[in-house]
Amino acid sequence: QVHLVESGGGLVQPGESLQLSCTSPGRSLSGYLMGWFRQAPGKERMYIGSISSDGDTTHRIEAVRDRFTISRDNAKNMVYLLMNNMKPEDTAIYSCAADVGNGGFTSWGQGTQVTVSS
Numbered sequence: 001q002v003h004l005v006e007s008g009g010g011l012v013q014p015g016e017s018l019q020l021s022c023t024s025p026g027r028s029l030s031g032y033l034m035g036w037f038r039q040a041p042g043k044e045r046m047y048i049g050s051i052s053s054d055g056d057t058t059h060r061i062e063a064v065r066d067r068f069t070i071s072r073d074n075a076k077n078m079v080y081l082l083m084n085n086m087k088p089e090d091t092a093i094y095s096c097a098a099d100v101g102n103g104g105f106t107s108w109g110q111g112t113q114v115t116v117s118s
Contacts, residue, residue, distance in 0.1 A: 002027050002098045002107040009094065009112030012086055016116075022079040022096030022109060030074040033099040036081045038092035039111070045095070051079065086116045 008020040022034065035050040049060035051070045058070045069082040079096055094114050097105035 002029070002032070002100055004096050004098060004107060004109035006094065006096050006109040006112040009114045011115045011117065013118050014087055014116055016086055017082065017084045018086060018114060019083070020081040020094055020096075020112060020114070022081075023077050024098075028074075029072075029077055029079060029098060034070075034072065034079045035097045035099070035105050036070060036079075036094065037097060037105075038090075038094045038114075040089070040092040043092075048081070048094075083114075086114075088116045090114065090116050 002024050004022055004024050006020055006022050012018050031053050033050055033053055036048040037045050038048055039045040048064055049058060049070050051058045051072050055072045060068055067084045072079045083090065092114060093111040095111040096109045098107040099105050100107055
């Protein structure tokens, strides 16, 4: 398992942007497929998207594809989720996860709260 730490959450107004970061202290993430998930209040955790280990391939669900961008900087051991034109329905706890080869995303961060409200 990999210890993941997210940061960058907070309170933003509708229409604003926010970038979340994910890293693993002391462990390189460069070899792993990384994913972002979110869990809105009272709802199941939902997959948002993922990025390949080399960063060349990304996938995002259709609901956020035109507003969210996933990227990574392996030299800095960071994975990012850039969220633009945010909406109140984006309010959730956002978590990053790593596919370390145990079958799917099995390593998780603790999550960071994002609230979109005027």
